[in-house]
Amino acid sequence: MEPERIPLHRPDIDEEDVAAVTAVLRSGWLTTGEQCRAFEAEFAAFVGARHAVAVSSCTAALHLALEATGLGAGGLVLVPTMTFAATAEVVAYFGATPVLVDSERDTLNLDPAHAARLLDALAEERGVPGVAEPRRAHAVLPVHYAGQMADVDAIATLARAHGLRVIEDAAHALPAAARGSDGAWRSVGATAEQTCFSFYANKTITTGEGGMLVSDDEELAARARMMSLHGLSRDAWQRYTAKGSWSYSIVAPGFKYNLTDIAAALGRVQLRKAARLAERRRLLAARYQALLGDVEEVELPRERADRRSSWHLYVMRLRLERLAIDRAGFIEELARAGIGASVHWRPLHLHPYYQARYDLSPGDFPVASAEWERIVSLPLYPSMSPAEQDRVAGVIRTLVARNLRAQVA
Numbered sequence: 001m002e003p004e005r006i007p008l009h010r011p012d013i014d015e016e017d018v019a020a021v022t023a024v025l026r027s028g029w030l031t032t033g034e035q036c037r038a039f040e041a042e043f044a045a046f047v048g049a050r051h052a053v054a055v056s057s058c059t060a061a062l063h064l065a066l067e068a069t070g071l072g073a074g075g076l077v078l079v080p081t082m083t084f085a086a087t088a089e090v091v092a093y094f095g096a097t098p099v100l101v102d103s104e105r106d107t108l109n110l111d112p113a114h115a116a117r118l119l120d121a122l123a124e125e126r127g128v129p130g131v132a133e134p135r136r137a138h139a140v141l142p143v144h145y146a147g148q149m150a151d152v153d154a155i156a157t158l159a160r161a162h163g164l165r166v167i168e169d170a171a172h173a174l175p176a177a178a179r180g181s182d183g184a185w186r187s188v189g190a191t192a193e194q195t196c197f198s199f200y201a202n203k204t205i206t207t208g209e210g211g212m213l214v215s216d217d218e219e220l221a222a223r224a225r226m227m228s229l230h231g232l233s234r235d236a237w238q239r240y241t242a243k244g245s246w247s248y249s250i251v252a253p254g255f256k257y258n259l260t261d262i263a264a265a266l267g268r269v270q271l272r273k274a275a276r277l278a279e280r281r282r283l284l285a286a287r288y289q290a291l292l293g294d295v296e297e298v299e300l301p302r303e304r305a306d307r308r309s310s311w312h313l314y315v316m317r318l319r320l321e322r323l324a325i326d327r328a329g330f331i332e333e334l335a336r337a338g339i340g341a342s343v344h345w346r347p348l349h350l351h352p353y354y355q356a357r358y359d360l361s362p363g364d365f366p367v368a369s370a371e372w373e374r375i376v377s378l379p380l381y382p383s384m385s386p387a388e389q390d391r392v393a394g395v396i397r398t399l400v401a402r403n404l405r406a407q408v409a
C-alpha cells in the first residue's frame with residue numbers, strides 16, 4: 001500500500017473550532033460584530049499592542065496601514081525582494097514605488113545594511129534600482145521571513161535617521177519575539193508603529209481568510225478601522241445593534257475589508273491554542289535538526305540566539321555545488337515520494353512584472369538571487385507525527401545519497 005501523502009501544511013482544526021463557528025451560524029449575526037470585537041481585544045492583549053483591527057486579510061491590513069500613514073502617488077516604500085506578492089502590490093495600489101531590498105544571507109530577512117545604502121542614495125537624490133526620480137523614502141515594510149523576526153532594532157534606527165514610517169508584515173510571525181539591544185524581549189506586534197498579521201488557511205493560526213492590524217497609535221488604528229468599512233463614520237455593528245443608530249456619514253472613499261463574525265469566532269479559538277501550536281512547531285524544528293543536521297549537502301535553518309521564531313516555515317537550502325540534482329528536480333523527487341514541498345519565494349525582482357516595470361536585474365540583489373535557487377520549504381505543521389517526519393528525513397537522506405556530485409580530486 002502506498003503510504004499517505006505528507007502535505008506541506010495541514011491546518012489545525014478541532015471540534016472546538018467547529019463548535020465556535022456553528023454557534024455564530026446559529027446566532028443570527030454573521031458579519032462584523034461581537035465576535036470581531038472580542039477577537040480584536042484578545043489579539044491585542046496577546047501581542048501586547050493597544051489597538052487591533054480585524055480585517056479580511058493581511059493584504060488588506062497592509063493596504064490600510066499604508067493608507068493611514070498618508071502614502072501618496074509617487075511615494076517610495078522599502079520592501080524586501082524576498083517576499084510574497086502582497087507586500088509590494090499594496091505599495092503599487094497607491095501609485096507609489098516599492099524599492100526592493102536584498103536579503104541577509106543567514107536569515108533571508110531584509111538586509112538593513114543594503115537598506116541603509118539605498119536610503120543614503122535616495123537622500124542624496126542618487127539613483128537606485130527601480131527608482132526613476134530619487135527622493136526621500138516614505139516607509140519601510142519588513143517581513144519576518146518564515147517566522148523569524150527581522151532586525152527590528154537596525155530598521156528602527158534607519159527609520160529615525162530617514163524619517164520613515166515602519167509597518168511590519170508579520171504574516172508568518174505569530175507568535176514570535178526579538179531581544180533588543182537593551183536585552184529586553186519584545187513580542188511581534190510591539191516593535192513597530194503598525195504590524196499586520198495573516199490568518200490565511202496555511203498560516204500559524206487561521207480563520208480561512210483573515211487578517212489583523214495592530215498599533216499603539218489610536219489615530220492610525222481609528223483611521224484603519226474607518227477605511228476598512230467604506231470610510232463610514234461608524235461601523236455596521238454599531239449601526240444595526242441596539243446601541244447604534246441609523247445615522248452615519250461617509251468621511252472618505254474607503255474599502256470593504258471587514259472580517260466576519262464567523263471567521264472571528266474561529267480566530268478566537270485558534271488564538272487560544274496559538275502558544276501550544278507554536279510549541280509543537282518548535283519541537284518539530286528541533287527534530288528536523290536532529291534528523292538531518294549531519295547531512296553535509298543541505299543547510300538547515302537556524303534560529304538566532306536573540307529570536308524566538310514561530311517556525312511558520314522550515315526552509316532548508318541545498319548545497320548545489322555538492323549535488324547532481326537541482327532544486328526543481330529535488331522537489332519533483334519529493335513529490336514522487338509523496339512529500340509536499342515548496343519554495344518561499346522566487347524573489348520579486350525575478351518576477352516578470354517587477355523585472356520589466358522597474359528594470360531590475362539579478363545583480364542588483366545578489367544574495368536573494370543566489371539563495372532562492374537553493375531553498376526548499378519542508379512539511380511542518382503541528383499535527384505532524386514523528387513517523388511522518390522520519391519519513392521526510394529518510395527520503396531526503398536517500399535522495400541526497402543518490403545524487404552526490406562526483407568530487408573533483
Ligand SMILES: *Cc1c(COP(=O)(O)O)cnc(C)c1O
Pocket residue numbers: 056057058059060083084086087143169171172197198199200210211
Ligand atoms: C500570506 C502572506 C501575506 C498575505 O496574507 P493574506 O492574509 O493572504 O492577505 C502577506 N505577506 C506575507 C509575507 C505572506 O506570507
